Amino acid sequence: MEKKVVPEELNFQRDPKMSLTMIPGKFARSMRTCLIWQFIRFVIINIKMIIVVGKSH
Amino acid sequence: MARLVVLGGGVAGHTTATFAAKWLGSQHEVVVVTPNAKWNWIPSNIWVGVGEMSKDDVTFDLAPVYQKAGIGYKQAKAVSINPEGNEGSDKPFVTVEYTGQGKAGQTENIEYDYLVNATGPKLNFAATPGLGDANGLGEFTVSVCTADHAVHASEELKKSIEKMKKGERQKFLIGTGHGMCTCQGAAFEYIFNIEHELRKAGVRDMADMKWISNESFLGDFGMGGLHMKVGGYVVSSKLFTESLFSERGVDWIIGAHVNKVEAGKVHYELLDGSMGEESFDFSMLIPPFAGVGLKAYNKAGEDITATVFAPNGFMKVDADYTPKPYAEWKASDWPRTYQNPSYKNMFAAGIAFAPPHIISKPMSSPNGTPINPTPPRTGMPSGIIGKAVAHSVCDLIKKGDRAHLHEASMAEMGAACVASAGKGILTGTAAAMTVYPVVPDFEKYPGTGRDTDYTFGEIGLAGHWIKHILHYLFMYKAKLNPGWTLIPE
Numbered sequence: 230m231e232k233k234v235v236p237e238e239l240n241f242q243r244d245p246k247m248s249l250t251m252i253p254g255k256f257a258r259s260m261r262t263c264l265i266w267q268f269i270r271f272v273i274i275n276i277k278m279i280i281v282v283g284k285s286h
Numbered sequence: 287m288a289r290l291v292v293l294g295g296g297v298a299g300h301t302t303a304t305f306a307a308k309w310l311g312s313q314h315e316v317v318v319v320t321p322n323a324k325w326n327w328i329p330s331n332i333w334v335g336v337g338e339m340s341k342d343d344v345t346f347d348l349a350p351v352y353q354k355a356g357i358g359y360k361q362a363k364a365v366s367i368n369p370e371g372n373e374g375s376d377k378p379f380v381t382v383e384y385t386g387q388g389k390a391g392q393t394e395n396i397e398y399d400y401l402v403n404a405t406g407p408k409l410n411f412a413a414t415p416g417l418g419d420a421n422g423l424g425e426f427t428v429s430v431c432t433a434d435h436a437v438h439a440s441e442e443l444k445k446s447i448e449k450m451k452k453g454e455r456q457k458f459l460i461g462t463g464h465g466m467c468t469c470q471g472a473a474f475e476y477i478f479n480i481e482h483e484l485r486k487a488g489v490r491d492m493a494d495m496k497w498i499s500n501e502s503f504l505g506d507f508g509m510g511g512l513h514m515k516v517g518g519y520v521v522s523s524k525l526f527t528e529s530l531f532s533e534r535g536v537d538w539i540i541g542a543h544v545n546k547v548e549a550g551k552v553h554y555e556l557l558d559g560s561m562g563e564e565s566f567d568f569s570m571l572i573p574p575f576a577g578v579g580l581k582a583y584n585k586a587g588e589d590i591t592a593t594v595f596a597p598n599g600f601m602k603v604d605a606d607y608t609p610k611p612y613a614e615w616k617a618s619d620w621p622r623t624y625q626n627p628s629y630k631n632m633f634a635a636g637i638a639f640a641p642p643h644i645i646s647k648p649m650s651s652p653n654g655t656p657i658n659p660t661p662p663r664t665g666m667p668s669g670i671i672g673k674a675v676a677h678s679v680c681d682l683i684k685k686g687d688r689a690h691l692h693e694a695s696m697a698e699m700g701a702a703c704v705a706s707a708g709k710g711i712l713t714g715t716a717a718a719m720t721v722y723p724v725v726p727d728f729e730k731y732p733g734t735g736r737d738t739d740y741t742f743g744e745i746g747l748a749g750h751w752i753k754h755i756l757h758y759l760f761m762y763k764a765k766l767n768p769g770w771t772l773i774p775e
């Protein structure tokens with residue numbers, strides 16, 4: 230039988246607790262280090278954090 | 287000329303003292319009493335604890351900075367407060383014991399017009415047998431709570447990595463060392479930094495990693511968890527956190543009160559009342575926090591510590607301390623001005639103020655052992671409170687006793703928490719989380735208790751860059767370099 234191994238999914242089987250959650254796949258993981266996307270997120274997170282700081286003072 | 291004495295030169299005390307000195311100018315006096323010679327940007331101790339930063343990267347000498355700002359600096363620890371003076375004088379004073387400046391061990395009474403207690407936490411290692419004793423950290427586990435602890439932790443981590451390189455499996459146990467701990471975020475950040483370092487060293491497959499914590503669910507963080515917008519959904523931090531642990535192959539034990547630590551083993555009690563043991567080769571367990579143990583005396587010399595301080599040693603402020611059940615807790619229970627109710631010229635800022643109650647749902651085991659996180663008072667709230675208190679004291683000095691006090695309630699204040707994993711600009715990622723407000727307000731935000739437009743979390747390089755920037759910005763600001771007042775707390 231030919232196996233289809235998806236490395237990102239292996240941890241679901243590691244522990245019953247882990248099988249009940251969500252684990253990011255290849256695409257979601259790659260976006261975390263995609264420079265263009267992360268630059269956009271950087272700007273957005275900074276704006277949101279500045280608003281939160283402003284609301285807190 | 288009025289004198290403001292600030293106890294504690296940490297995040298809150300340094301903010302109070304530096305802003306007060308700037309706003310008061312040379313007409314009035316600001317004195318800082320703190321036992322440390324160096325200021326420490328504590329959040330970056332995590333990077334020291336994995337060997338990515340040195341102690342010098344996260345600390346600097348306080349003396350030249352205070353000299354530049356015209357602040358009097360006593361390298362000493364406060365021992366007691368006499369808010370009514372003593373039989374010989376009506377002037378309130380604080381008794382301090384020097385720890386440096388060539389006067390170690392000597393005591394002095396310092397009179398004040400206004401006092402701000404920003405003494406932070408006592409790292410109460412002695413609360414758990416084996417975790418430590420009255421002298422501090424014990425021999426079986428490591429800590430990242432001070433820069434020196436973090437240096438030691440990184441040395442122990444290096445030894446473990448060497449063992450794994452030689453083929454010896456290692457078990458890492460990270461989390462909280464008591465049922466009443468706070469600061470889960472720091473342990474959370476540390477475990478994922480270690481995980482990153484082990485990958486980098488090519489030994490991740492030789493490591494078993496486990497989290498142990500007093501939270502009743504993963505992602506509680508002492509704030510009762512939070513809900514955030516992710517991918518169009520509003521999700522609980524439980525799902526977000528469990529997802530990260532599962533992705534990185536980190537197992538977890540939750541609802542645990544660690545009640546004993548031995549060489550290579552912890553003993554714990556769970557929320558269901560059962561007892562367990564967990565072995566380890568390397569363990570970092572956060573100790574519970576308490577007040578630093580200041581005493582207070584009235585004019586006649588009688589002990590009034592219980593009037594000024596809560597039983598946990600933190601200073602009472604304008605919170606509603608009436609005991610009431612969880613269902614009746616309100617955002618308005620939380621303090622706004624941080625003024626001591628008995629002595630109006632005393633304030634507390636940062637971790638030093640006594641919260642009215644915890645934020646997470648109170649829990650205990652069937653054996654009656656309380657197992658729940660105590661409320662976090664992280665860097666941003668500590669800085670904001672420190673600044674608000676400085677504002678109030680300056681107004682009281684300049685405008686008189688009827689001046690309006692500035693307000694900074696944790697139920698109207700956000701906190702940004704960026705938990706990094708790794709340090710490289712292109713290799714590290716971080717879980718960046720912003721929560722608004724810190725204390726949930728279910729009257730204002732029915733459903734989640736928080737504003738989900740500003741309560742969010744995500745993992746990626748962006749958060750990691752923010753963490754880096756925050757490190758350099760806050761070190762720059764604390765050194766009072768040009769433009770420091772423009773950098774927010």
Ligand SMILES: Cc1cc2nc3c(=O)[nH]c(=O)nc-3n(C[C@H](O)[C@H](O)[C@H](O)COP(=O)(O)OP(=O)(O)OC[C@H]3O[C@@H](n4cnc5c(N)ncnc54)[C@H](O)[C@@H]3O)c2cc1C
Pocket residue numbers: 293294295296297298299319320321322328329330331332362363364365404405406407430431432469471472578635636637638663664665666668702703704
């Ligand atoms: C490892 C770790 C990581 C963290 N990471 C983050 C993070 O990423 N983000 C975040 O927002 N927060 C983080 N925090 C929390 C943050 O460090 C605290 O919220 C903040 O330091 C609290 O400020 P503070 O001034 O109340 O206390 P501290 O900064 O601890 O300052 C207290 C000061 O009082 C002094 N003192 C003690 N006893 C006396 C005495 N008797 N008399 C006079 N002075 C005394 C101490 O020496 C110290 O200088 C982290 C904490 C830890 C331990």
